[in-house]
Amino acid sequence: MKQSNDSDMGKPPIISIRGLTKTYKGGHQALKGIDLEIREGEILALLGPNGAGKTTLISTICGLVTPTSGTVSVGGKDIIKDYRATRSLIGLVPQELTLGAFDVVIDTIRFSRGLFGMKPDERYLDSLLADLSLLDKKQSMVSRLSGGMKRRVLIAKALAHQPRVLFLDEPTAGVDVELRKDMWKLVEKLRQEGVTIILTTHYIEEAEEIADRVGVISDGRLLVIDEKDNLMNSLGxxxxxxxxxxxxxxxxxxxxxxxxxxxxxxxxxxxxxxxxxxxxxxxxxxxxxxxxxxxxxxxxxxxxxxxxxxxxxxxxxxxxx
Ligand SMILES: Nc1ncnc2c1ncn2[C@@H]1O[C@H](COP(=O)(O)OP(=O)(O)OP(=O)(O)O)[C@@H](O)[C@H]1O
Ligand SMILES: [Mg+2]
Missing domain, CATH: 3.30.70.1560 (Alpha-L RNA-binding motif)
Structure with a gap:
């Protein structure tokens, strides 16, 4: 596998993945030995065809899927032994919409923040809603929102506890231009605050535009990971x-x-x-x-x-x- 020389070797990676495999019940091996270090503050795009294992990888790092073998640490801590600590560093915008239908927007967001033991901060939550053009929907029932609006709520939920790492699993699949723009503005803002962002996407131009590094996953393996520019130079x-x-x-x-x-x-x-x-x-x-x-x-x-x-x-x- 191609891997770029790490230029800031002094700094420990925010996420470190070693020999990670996942075999689902029923025998399908979705991850076949992933080794990957994610640097603090970078934007990493993971590309790969349907069924490559992208969501499985993300879900494992977030503690939603139990690895079959291998280790993952986030912020220096093991995701299994120190689940609560590692999970609180992470915000996840899942690929599938997962929202309680009867909740009011601001309540679900307050709840997410509280879940990770963060003190209430209405000003932060308001600014988050504003960044996602959701302020006027603050008191709306989630069930009454359109699909794109629900996706915005999911992003707000993921960021409610001010995580250091944000996972965006296919954030722009099926969303309109407006939301994409809002999202990339927000990603840029988060990057400036030093948040590490890992996204999966099928829109390769997006990765080309926004990512510092690009990894390609296929059939449970990381085929290549490198600085976007190197990748384009060396393989182009x-x-x-x-x-x-x-x-x-x-x-x-x-x-x-x-x-x-x-x-x-x-x-x-x-x-x-x-x-x-x-x-x-x-x-x-x-x-x-x-x-x-x-x-x-x-x-x-x-x-x-x-x-x-x-x-x-x-x-x-x-x-x-
Ligand atoms: N809960 C599960 N039980 C059994 N097999 C699963 C489960 N979740 C995923 N798989 C299988 O594992 C493989 C990888 O799936 P995964 O969702 O990680 O792919 P992906 O790269 O995210 O694909 P997509 O681009 O379609 O989102 C697929 O073959 C899928 O069918
Ligand atoms: Mg997926």
């Missing part, structure tokens, strides 16, 4: 699109040694190269193109996105089995 490829003046029906022999794809209309050559490589081969390619007597109309490059990288990783993993 670039493509050069060469548009020809006159279409060709087949690649000339002299170009067959290049990693080239000819479009169906015969008008575009797509050349894939390693963006990090010392030699891109572009000069040689353009030389060969001109030697072959092909006229150029246009040149463009594109860089693979995190999405391409993700699809490649998960796809290759599937093929190795």
């Amino acid at each position: 490829q670039k493509q050069l699109m060469v548009d020809l003046k006159t279409p060709i029906s087949a690649l000339p022999d002299s170009l067959k040694d290049f990693d080239l794809l000819l479009s169906d209309d015969g008008q575009r050559l797509t050349y894939t190269f390693d963006a990090k490589g010392e030699r891109t081969g572009i000069t040689a390619l353009l030389h060969a193109v001109s030697e072959a007597g092909l006229g150029l109309k246009d040149l463009n490059t594109s860089q693979s996105s995190l999405e391409d990288i993700f699809v490649n990783l998960v796809h290759n993993e599937g093929r190795q089995k």
Whole structure:
């Protein structure tokens, strides 16, 4: 597995996961040995296809799922031996909506805060509601709120006790643009306060935008975890699109040694190269193109996105089995 060099090695990780496995009753192994250290204050995005084990991993760290083997510590304490202490450091916005239907918004939030032994703080709770555009719903019954509003309440609940770590499990699945914006503003604010944030998402552009590090989970394994920028540099490829003046029906022999794809209309050559490589081969390619007597109309490059990288990783993993 690829792992970046830890730059702030002096600081202990806020969460440390060693050899974590989970086999559910019925025999399905959802986690197959996860080792992961999460740094205080970072935003970590976990990507992975449906059923990869993301929710299982989060639920285990939060003490909702019992690990089969391995250890997890949060803030230096073991999640099983010191459950109350570790749980109080964590806020969890679960993937599924889980709210008592007959509660009033502010009551459920006060309750969550109290549950973790925090003193009442109405000003903090009001500011939290304001950040989530929920102030006018403060006295509403949760059952009367829309799905998106309920999700906002879940976020407020998760933050009611001012946790040091926030887990967001698919926070933006099925929510509107407005809520996404509110949420990312809030995440940014929390980051500035030093809160560690771990989120799972299927919206890869989101991870690309917001995360410091990105981990990819597939079939219960952490395939890769690295700084987002490193990941994009080391796994990313670039493509050069060469548009020809006159279409060709087949690649000339002299170009067959290049990693080239000819479009169906015969008008575009797509050349894939390693963006990090010392030699891109572009000069040689353009030389060969001109030697072959092909006229150029246009040149463009594109860089693979995190999405391409993700699809490649998960796809290759599937093929190795
Ligand atoms: N309570 C459970 N009992 C048995 N199997 C479970 C249970 N919860 C999850 N699983 C199985 O464990 C695997 C991992 O599920 P998990 O919910 O962790 O995936 P995920 O990565 O969160 O997926 P998604 O992107 O769909 O949310 C799946 O095969 C799932 O069916
Ligand atoms: Mg899930």
